[in-house]
Amino acid sequence: MRLNERGSLFTGLHFSNSRRKRLRIRRTTFYLLFLLSIWAAVILITLDLVSFRVSVEAHSGTILFLILIPWFAVGMSRRRKTQCEGATLTTLIGLGCLIGGPVFSQARASAIKEVQFEKLRAISRATFEYASDHSETLPIANVWMDSISDRVSEADFTLGKNIVPPQDGYHFAMNSDFSSKAISKIERPDDRILYFISHKADRNANDALHSRIEKTVCAKVSGSVTILGKLTSSKP
Numbered sequence: 001m002r003l004n005e006r007g008s009l010f011t012g013l014h015f016s017n018s019r020r021k022r023l024r025i026r027r028t029t030f031y032l033l034f035l036l037s038i039w040a041a042v043i044l045i046t047l048d049l050v051s052f053r054v055s056v057e058a059h060s061g062t063i064l065f066l067i068l069i070p071w072f073a074v075g076m077s078r079r080r081k082t083q084c085e086g087a088t089l090t091t092l093i094g095l096g097c098l099i100g101g102p103v104f105s106q107a108r109a110s111a112i113k114e115v116q117f118e119k120l121r122a123i124s125r126a127t128f129e130y131a132s133d134h135s136e137t138l139p140i141a142n143v144w145m146d147s148i149s150d151r152v153s154e155a156d157f158t159l160g161k162n163i164v165p166p167q168d169g170y171h172f173a174m175n176s177d178f179s180s181k182a183i184s185k186i187e188r189p190d191d192r193i194l195y196f197i198s199h200k201a202d203r204n205a206n207d208a209l210h211s212r213i214e215k216t217v218c219a220k221v222s223g224s225v226t227i228l229g230k231l232t233s234s235k236p
Contacts, residue, residue, distance in 0.1 A: 035070065035086045039093055042066050046097040050104045052165040059101055067094040115162040116197065116217040120225045123172065123195055126151035128223060131183055138194070138221075141179035141206035145170070160201060163213065169201020171213075176206040178221065189221035196228060 042063060049059040070087035077083050126148040130139055139147035145157055159171040175194050178186065186192060196218040198211040205211070212218075218228040 031073075031083065031086065034073070035090060038066050038069060038090055042090075042094050042097050046101040049101045050108055052105070052109075056102055056105075060098060063094045063098050067091050109164065112162045112164065113217065116159065117225050119156045119159060119162075119172075120195060120217055120219040122152050122156040123148070124219045124223045124225065127194070136183045138178050138181050138183060139174070141174045141176040141204075143204055144174040144179075144206065145172075145204045157203075159197060163197060163216070167201065170203055170205065171198055171201055172196075173198035173200055173205040173207060173211060175209060177208050179206070183221065186221050190224060192221040193218045193228070194221045195219040 045054065045059055045062045045066075048054045049056065054062075067090060070083075070090045074083045074087050127139065129151050130148045131137060149157075157170050157172060160167045160169045163171055173196055175192075175196065178192070178194055183189065193209060193212075196209060196212045197216045198205050198207075199213060200207075200211045212228065214228070216228055217225060219225050
């Protein structure tokens with residue numbers, strides 16, 4: 001009878017220890033998955049910043065919020081010593097993304113700006129070649145891309161992936177005020193915008209600068225390419 005009681009007691013203790021072990025494993029697994037989801041969210045929001053899908057302010061606020069979540073979990077847990085390691089690592093990852101995200105974003109913005117300059121320079125050269133063959137006259141706005149398409153590659157017309165945020169389509173437009181104008185009759189050509197980056201994505205887009213994207217690159221009638229500053233009248 002005693003052996004049975006001892007055996008029963010031993011079995012009960014064994015079951016209790018096994019149950020505690022399973023609960024510990026489940027708790028640890030849940031905490032690791034919880035941390036992995038936080039780390040993934042931190043990285044994804046930083047990738048969105050680098051891709052210009054979120055603002056710097058939204059990125060910073062989200063990162064700080066995600067950093068705080070594991071620390072709240074630590075404060076509510078009895079196992080603070082073991083869980084502090086995960087919260088500390090989350091903080092380090094978050095701080096790295098806070099610092100590195102804007103740096104990579106700025107570097108990508110500079111690279112995009114350089115691509116815009118190169119494409120507009122190519123379009124300007126093609127336009128002057130066209131004008132030299134057409135009595136120094138600029139292309140007709142409604143078909144400006146078609147008019148110079150044999151002098152520039154299709155890739156130079158396509159800008160969508162190189163604007164902020166990236167989009168599909170062409171996104172270059174011609175100033176319709178200079179449609180079929182003689183270059184010699186345009187006053188102050190270095191102050192007049194001929195081509196600009198536009199919200200319009202269709203081919204041969206044109207208007208009187210209404211669809212321009214602010215703070216971006218433009219090509220002047222003179223052929224110079226520069227950052228679009230304060231808008232002046234486009235009419236000759």
